[in-house]
Amino acid sequence: MQGRKIVRNNDINRNMFRIVRVFIVLFIILIGNLSYIQIVKSEWYDSNPLNPRIANKENSTLRGDILDCNGKKIAYSENTGKIVKRIYPYGMVFAQAVGYTGTSIGNSGIEQGENANLSGVNMLLHQLGPLEQLFAADRGNNVKLTLDAVxxxxxxxxMGNKRGAVVVLDTNTGAVLAMVSKPSFDPNSAAKNWESLRVDKLSPLLNRVTQGMYPPGSSIKPMMADAALQQNVITPDEKIECGPYYDLGNNQKIYEADNAVYGNIDLEEGIIHSSNVMFAGLAVKMGEAGLKKAFDRFGFNDGLQTDFAVESAHLPDFSKLNKGEIAQVGIGQANLLVSPLQMAMLAESFGNQGKMMKPYMVEEVTSPNGGVLQKASPSVFKEVTTPDRADLIESYMKNEVLRGTGRNAAVKGTVVAGKTGTAENSLGADHAWFIGTAQVGNKKISFAVILENSGFGGSEAAPVIRDIITTMLKED
Incomplete structure (x- = not known):
């Protein structure tokens, strides 16, 4: 009997130890999850418009101002005594970048990304829970952007009445100076018109700069030129017979625009004339592995984390491309979709010694009494090419503006480098592209323009940049 009691006690002890171990594991998981929410995900929850504590905070706090780089108000709140009204003095002009806010429609753009700051939520005080109310201000923080209202x-x-997007970056820092998307909407009346905006087939709520996906067409050719040089597929002095078509075999041909014949030309002339024959041939020589390396090197496969929402490029499965599709990728077609922001960053890398900067829009956050709570620090996103190759490719792009397809972007008194693009669109007329860089006073800018269904990049997109640069020079 004594032996049986010992066995029974041992069984009970073992079961108790198992239960204790289970509870310990569950406790560790609970603590880990709470720590993850409080530390890692706290900023996400604080900026989420569905967070009831944030909503309550907004009801008791006057939302902070959003300012341009020169201190001009582009969003602010007024308390009329009956209601608190959010006002956007520029209406449609900043709509997608700055966004909207409302209890019935939530937030978007900077209004969403900086919701915690604008609502006056102090991240350290927020950890105190209800005690936060003892120290909270009655006004949110102000957010100063890199955007320049001019x-x-x-x-x-x-852009006129055309659909599309324009983005302008500071080449040396990555600061976003302009971010325009059309068609647009008026954030002052977004809540009132929400249902019609939400179902509008023209997608006015979509930020085409960061979330619009388009085939790049010939605007991708500077990257292809860099890749061909890097992979020793061509040298700067080597010449290739170009025109009127590149023969893929099996009755498949890729033609030059307007069936042009350029003769025996080098890489620079290939950029200047935007030769399809040259770049289709270079892509075939690089092959699917070489193309994949090029897109990887220029960051198209890298997830970009910044202070505004960014869509990643849609790239083909290079390992499954046939010869014709490889040639099409070389001229910016096939199953290749990129955003205007990515193309501006591509141009930026050639104008910045091979350095692609991380784009950002929030310059600083200040408290209601003017204290600086947060300040941007520019950083390199990727070093995508060598300084020598970057300078060489940019020199080709300068000559395209001087005597090639980008002549309509030329501005007297400054140097503009660019690449046009006319991207075929299976759903309608071609899209018009223009990307590049320009020296404007003491600042160097990088840019990308796309005009949907507008035709030739040189005649449609390039003049948009010319007008922007002309305005900036007058202002400077």
């Missing part, structure tokens, strides 16, 4: 308005005006 450049933004110039881009808006230059």
């Amino acid at each position: 450049v933004q308005k110039a881009a808006w005006d230059a």
